[in-house]
Amino acid sequence: MGAKKAEPAGAGAEKTRPAPAQRQAPGAKVKSVELPEAIAVSNLANVLGTSPIEVIKQLMRQGVMANINQVISYEIAAGVASAFGYEPKETRRRGLAIAGKRPAAPQKGELRPPVVTILGHVDHGKTTLLDAIRQSNVVATEAGSITQHIGAYQVETDSRKITFLDTPGHEAFTAMRARGAQVTDIAIVVVAADDGVMPQTVEAIDHAKAADVPILVAINKIDKPNANIERVKKQLADMGVLIEEWGGDVVCVAVSAKKREGITDLLENLLVVAEVLELKADPHRPAQGAVIEARLDKSRGPLATVLVQNGTLRIGDIMVAGNAWGRIRAMFNDRGKHLKKAEPATPAEVLGLNSVPRAGDTFTIVPNERQAKELLQRQQEEQKQALGARRLATLDSLAAQISAGEVKELNLILKTDVQGSIEPIRDSLERLHTEQAKVRVIHSGSGSITESDVLLALASKGIIIGFNTPIEPGAKRLAEVEGVDIRSYQVIYNLVDDVNKALSGLLKPATVEVVEGRAQVLAVFPVKKLGKVAGARVVEGRVSRDSPARVLRSGKVVHDSRVASLKHYQEFVTEIGPGQECGIGIEGFADFEVGDIIETYRRQQASSP
Ligand code: GDP
Numbered sequence: 001m002g003a004k005k006a007e008p009a010g011a012g013a014e015k016t017r018p019a020p021a022q023r024q025a026p027g028a029k030v031k032s033v034e035l036p037e038a039i040a041v042s043n044l045a046n047v048l049g050t051s052p053i054e055v056i057k058q059l060m061r062q063g064v065m066a067n068i069n070q071v072i073s074y075e076i077a078a079g080v081a082s083a084f085g086y087e088p089k090e091t092r093r094r095g096l097a098i099a100g101k102r103p104a105a106p107q108k109g110e111l112r113p114p115v116v117t118i119l120g121h122v123d124h125g126k127t128t129l130l131d132a133i134r135q136s137n138v139v140a141t142e143a144g145s146i147t148q149h150i151g152a153y154q155v156e157t158d159s160r161k162i163t164f165l166d167t168p169g170h171e172a173f174t175a176m177r178a179r180g181a182q183v184t185d186i187a188i189v190v191v192a193a194d195d196g197v198m199p200q201t202v203e204a205i206d207h208a209k210a211a212d213v214p215i216l217v218a219i220n221k222i223d224k225p226n227a228n229i230e231r232v233k234k235q236l237a238d239m240g241v242l243i244e245e246w247g248g249d250v251v252c253v254a255v256s257a258k259k260r261e262g263i264t265d266l267l268e269n270l271l272v273v274a275e276v277l278e279l280k281a282d283p284h285r286p287a288q289g290a291v292i293e294a295r296l297d298k299s300r301g302p303l304a305t306v307l308v309q310n311g312t313l314r315i316g317d318i319m320v321a322g323n324a325w326g327r328i329r330a331m332f333n334d335r336g337k338h339l340k341k342a343e344p345a346t347p348a349e350v351l352g353l354n355s356v357p358r359a360g361d362t363f364t365i366v367p368n369e370r371q372a373k374e375l376l377q378r379q380q381e382e383q384k385q386a387l388g389a390r391r392l393a394t395l396d397s398l399a400a401q402i403s404a405g406e407v408k409e410l411n412l413i414l415k416t417d418v419q420g421s422i423e424p425i426r427d428s429l430e431r432l433h434t435e436q437a438k439v440r441v442i443h444s445g446s447g448s449i450t451e452s453d454v455l456l457a458l459a460s461k462g463i464i465i466g467f468n469t470p471i472e473p474g475a476k477r478l479a480e481v482e483g484v485d486i487r488s489y490q491v492i493y494n495l496v497d498d499v500n501k502a503l504s505g506l507l508k509p510a511t512v513e514v515v516e517g518r519a520q521v522l523a524v525f526p527v528k529k530l531g532k533v534a535g536a537r538v539v540e541g542r543v544s545r546d547s548p549a550r551v552l553r554s555g556k557v558v559h560d561s562r563v564a565s566l567k568h569y570q571e572f573v574t575e576i577g578p579g580q581e582c583g584i585g586i587e588g589f590a591d592f593e594v595g596d597i598i599e600t601y602r603r604q605q606a607s608s609p
Contacts, residue, residue, distance in 0.1 A: 112272035119204035120190035153348035179360030181290035193227035281344030287313035322361030372410035411462030517541035531590035
């Protein structure tokens with residue numbers, strides 16, 4: 001191939017040779033055209049009022065090989081525009097060409113590799129794509145060396161590096177963020193061409209948007225006979241994700257992870273997006289970053305994969321990572337090779353911590369042991385306070401913060417029973433605003449409230465609104481532990497009214513239900529007068545007589561009243577503890593089935609701990 005591949009945005013301008021047909025006559029009036037920092041060939045053709053083929057031909061004259069979807073830099077596009085008789089001007093600042101990007105905060109230091117996470121619906125090929133990328137880029141000398149899973153890896157393309165987090169999926173992505181670590185610069189959203197946009201695709205996109213992380217769409221499985229790339233593009237457009245070809249600015253690449261096709265194109269486009277983001281870090285300072293994953297190795301002790309976000313990490317450094325600390329004794333890369341240092345955006349497995357930190361913990365380097373201990377103590381105190389503060393992230397406390405002018409946006413996650421309920425509720429909510437604040441629905445969907453919803457609420461300081469939909473047990477526990485407010489409604493009016501009151505700062509503290517105990521029904525006995533009682537075992541907490549209680553079947557509430565009778569063997573008792581078997585009678589209920597869960601709870605003011 002004579003012509004070189006299109007250089008990503010920001011590459012030096014090619015020497016241009018004007019397109020003979022469009023050469024300007026002397027004195028002809030020159031039209032000016034504004035071009036962004038990076039633009040797809042198809043968009044450039046639109047702007048110049050010509051066909052993409054003409055643009056591609058001109059690019060070839062400039063010595064650049066590019067396809068219709070490829071993004072080219074301003075410098076190259078400007079060359080094309082001049083050849084077509086335009087006077088090019090660069091629009092806006094760098095960084096504005098990519099949708100969903102973070103506001104281009106000026107960053108100091110030297111350019112660093114982007115950190116990329118792969119998101120998308122289950123089975124759409126996230127893991128296969130990660131493998132394909134890794135294998136497509138094994139450096140020749142290292143070919144054949146065994147790669148090992150350390151939670152992140154780096155590939156090199158055009159002598160530039162890209163770091164991939166090896167834990168695909170938006171739950172891991174948001175869980176890290178909920179712990180305070182925002183490590184991802186770009187999210188690849190994988191959509192299988194044969195399956196199209198699915199609920200978790202929508203979730204993934206919402207999670208990336210809530211984190212202000214730009215999206216690059218990889219349409220995967222294009223090798224499949226029933227692949228329909230156009231349908232995916234249309235579905236994306238329908239949900240407001242406009243790809244470049246459709247006049248938007250989201251980069252979209254078609255790949256087959258299985259057949260290893262389109263991988264180079266994908267990597268090049270990632271570099272283009274990274275270029276636009278101008279990611280920088282200062283390698284000449286002590287390292288700081290985040291823990292990607294950690295484990296206890298039987299022979300080597302605590303091992304943590306960390307991602308250096310700024311500075312340079314060196315052997316001998318004293319690291320404080322979450323509640324762990326220690327002097328770094330050794331470091332390895334994802335090929336098990338010893339590292340002496342790790343520069344910005346480099347993942348490294350480190351050895352020497354005294355305990356196992358958690359994924360999402362941030363780390364810092366301190367000059368000596370004394371400072372390590374001081375920092376640990378300070379962090380622990382801050383954690384306690386943060387826990388207290390998080391408990392206050394309820395609708396009423398947000399209402400108070402709104403009226404105090406501290407919060408301008410009320411972040412909501414809306415889950416409904418059926419798809420059809422989303423639009424009307426969302427519309428009513430988004431119409432609400434006061435001078436002080438407005439509503440932002442960061443994610444909506446139908447189905448039960450999941451752990452991933454709770455994580456998103458936690459990471460975005462938002463609350464969850466459920467409309468006629470159950471809460472998954474795991475989500476309920478996580479919300480209780482983390483202090484995330486889940487509000488359930490059966491009537492749209494009440495839902496909208498509460499949010500409206502919160503916006504106006506008028507909401508009175510509501511009561512919330514705190515689960516006290518759970519018992520599983522093992523048998524059902526008829527009992528005179530009482531009808532039927534459940535023979536049950538307490539599986540969690542305690543069950544008390546007269547306590548409010550509900551009966552759950554397959555996660556759904558079938559009855560809600562109170563514990564009318566409680567018996568341990570032949571004795572009536574007032575309370576029964578975990579692991580014990582008992583007979584439970586529920587007021588007004590006789591339809592127990594084996595496997596039902598009896599949940600007892602108390603009501604308390606929402607903002608009390
Ligand atoms: P994940 O759940 O998103 O991580 O999906 P996986 O990577 O586990 O892939 C799910 C299934 O799709 C596996 O059977 C893969 O072999 C298959 N798959 C992944 N990518 C492709 C592809 O490009 N083409 C075809 N035909 N199958 C693929």
